Amino acid sequence: MISKTTIDQVYETARLEEVIGDFVQLKKSGANFKGLSPFTDERSPSFMVSPVKQIWKDFSSGKGGNVIAFLMEHEHFTYPEAIKYVAKKYNIEVEETERTDEQKQEANERESMYLVSEFARNHFSEMLWDTELGKAIGLSYFRERGFTDETIKKFGLGYCLDQWDGFTTAALHKGYQLNYLDKTGLTIVKEDSQNPNNPRTFDRFKGRVMFPIHSMSGRVLGFGGRILKIDKKAAKYLNSPESDIYHKSKVLYGIFFAKQAIAKEDNCYLVEGYTDVIQFYQRGIENVVSSSGTALTPEQIRLINRLTKNITVLFDGDAAGLRASVRGIDLILEQGMNVKVCTFPEGEDPDSFAKNNELEEVQKYLADNAKDFIQFKANLLAEEAANDPIKRAETVRDIVNSIAKIPDPIKREIYIQECAHIMNVSEGVLFSTLAQINMKDATDTAKKAQQEQKAFDVVKNETTVEKVDVQYELERKIIEILLLYGNEEQKFEDLVLKENDAGDLILEPLSLDAKVYEKIYLDLQEDEIELANEHFRDIYYKLIEALNENDDFSINTFLSDLDQKMVSEISSILMEEEKYVLHNWERKDIYPKEKEAGVAQLVSETILTLRCFLIKKRMLALQSDTQESAEDHRETLEEIMNYLNLNKLLNKKLNRVLS
Structure with a gap:
């Protein structure tokens, strides 16, 4: 704990x-x-x-x-x-008691898989640095690649000994369950028909140097392993299989180390392999990630999109790599991102280029050779088309297809103009082609929408328009006021119900200095009002207690003592009005009134509105009673009249006209 x-x-x-x-x-x-x-x-x-x-x-x-x-x-x-x-x-020392065996047993399945993966990273690192074979094979390989010891340790690189079950045996000896070694893919489990209770186990990554794959927060999700000996039957690179914690289509190698640099530089370099990432990072270019040898996916692009709108794709220039880059470009464009492409001289790749050149030289090369996607694609496809008119026409259509994927219409138009210039084709023809592509997409979308509409029509008549729950909204507003202004001292105009000389009921104003939470608590107590919503009621009493006990009440400290469900509820209440900020009203010359301008008025109006609502609710209940029975209802009718008069007075105070 x-x-x-x-x-x-x-x-x-x-x-x-x-x-x-x-x-x-x-x-x-x-x-x-x-x-x-x-x-x-x-x-x-x-x-x-x-x-x-x-x-x-x-x-x-x-x-x-x-x-x-x-x-x-x-x-x-x-x-x-x-x-x-x-x-x-934040370099805070964590004080905790040792977890018992029972508590370890209760750790959920995902957590167990994370723990196994973290153990594996530490084990492979230990084998690399502390065993003769690890140093002779794994460490020497990494050093030959030009990686410093500091870099090797930073990326958690390691080595899995070339033994059938060396890692598995070590993990089982440490108390990790075979079930989780199997689920993470670290161990291959083969059932033995001769001995079903004692399955055979093998290390998936035996004899490979290891590259741990981290989540954005730094947790180990899986591994990539490279074999060093020549074995035609074995894949050069092997990745962890899909699991509950590792989905390769949603992971980018190096994102944990690169995320801050990506946001700072407002650009992300996308490379192919693990060593490309590490070599670039070591050279001083830290905003670099890799899709780990798999085809780029929309999920991976969206990971980058959270940090920057700009991607520069780096490829070594071989035909297969360039073709892959073309496919990836269209996916990046679909996500509304800006993409450039940079290829390296023949025989070079990001790894070797970063290794053989100084930081300034690498930076200059990237700045000088990163082409806008339209230039890159046009040059690449134009070279293939040569003087063949049919291929040239296909090339132009291919480029326009890519442009059609860009969501921003202004960018589309600029790229059409650029394409027309590079390919020597009239803008009119390209705009016409773009319109045809957009029309086809719109038709396909309309057909899909039509199918969805048919499905919707089946259940449409069963749905009803949900009415606004007035009491819910008012109780929500009370919680919001307490959170934002609970400890503020305000001057309130209280209302006291009195009879005037003519015997009529009137509301007489009375000035009162009080804290916001005191005013709300006393008003609700006086009217014997209890919040109807269970969640709001729980939050209300916790808030009143916290505000009463702490003069320096802070939302952050208050939230730290609540369960996450309550925290989520409170954040929704507090941030509700912030969504209007997203619309940038000021740019439209609309300036919403700040709530702080009249906290006392906000409190009074909220409480008065709640009183009016509950009075009306009570009158309707009394009216229903008179209709359901044939008894003498004079007392009930008198009570209704009293409520009616009070309701008129309160609404008058709220400047509302009752029909």
Whole structure:
């Protein structure tokens, strides 16, 4: 268990915008930050971070919370893992008691797979540095590649001894279960028909140098292994199989080490292999990742999209590599990103070029040779087409097809103009071709929508328009006011119900100085009002208690003591109005009124509106009673009249006209 002292220190020290900034590219938006949702595929920002409140809200998925909630949602951390991650980032020493065997047993399956993977990384590193074979084979290979010892350690490179089950035996001896060694793909388990209770086991990566593959937060997801001996039957590179924690289509090698540099440089270099990434990083170009030898996927591109809109694809210039780059370019364009391509001189690749040149030379080469995708594709395809008119026409159509994938119409037009210039074709013809492609896409989309509409029509009549739950919204507003202004001292105009000389009921104003939470609590107590929503009721009592006990009440400290479900609820309440910031009203000369301008009025109007709503609800209930029975209802009718008069007075105070 992590001590309360450590947890409090983590919450007090952590800056939400800094932690989330490691995963999402954030841009200043007034007092807040905004960015693309890390949970959905979107092109317009709907993700808001409030440094003042230390909470975040993703309006596209509905998720929200504090710094720990973000890590639990985004990285699938457990609560203790999230606390430890933040503690490590801010160099906070974690105080905790040793977990018992029973607690270890209770760790969930994903966590067990992470633990096995982390053990494997440490084991392979140990074999590399501490065994004679590891030093002679693995370490010498990495040093021959030009990697320094510091780089080898930073990337966690290692070696799996060339033994059938050396790693598996070591893992089992340390208490790790064969079940998880199998599920992570580190061990191959073969059932033995002769002895079903004692299956045969083999190390998947035996005799290979190891490249751990990290998540964006630095957790080990899987491995890539390169064989060093010549074996025609064995693949040169071998990756971990798909598992609950490793999905190669959603992972980029090096993203953990590169994320901050990508956001800072506002550009990401995309290479092919592990050694390309490491060599570039060691040379001083840290904003580099690799798709690990697999074809680039939309999920991988969206990982980069969270950090920057700019990708520069680096290829070694061989025909297969260039063809792969062309396919990848279209995927990048579809995501609304800017893409450049840089090829290296014949016989060179990113690894060798970075190894053989100084940082300034590499940077200059990249700056001088990174071509806009349209120039690259046009030059590449034009060379293949040569003087063949038919191939040339196919080349032009191919380029326009790529341009059609760009969501931004202005960019499309600029690229059409550029293509016309390079390929010596009239802009009119290209725009006509683009229109045909767009029309076909629109037709296909319309057909799909039509099919979906038919399915919708089947259930359409069963749906009803949901009415606004007035009481829910008012109770939600009370919680919001308490969170934002609970400890503020305000001058309130209280209302006292009195009879005037004519015997009529009137509301007489009375000035009162009080804290916001005191005013709300006393008003609700006086009217014997209890919040109807169970979640709001729980939050309300916790808030009143915290505000009463702490003069220096802070939202961040308050949230640290709540469960994550309650934290998510509170973040939704606090960030609800922030979504309007996303629309940039100021640019349209619309300036919303700041709530701070009239906190006392906001409190009074909210409480009065709730009173009016409950009075009306009570009158309807009494009216229903009179209709259901034939008894004498004079007392009930008198009560209804009293409520009616009070309702008129309260609405008059709210400047509302009742029909």
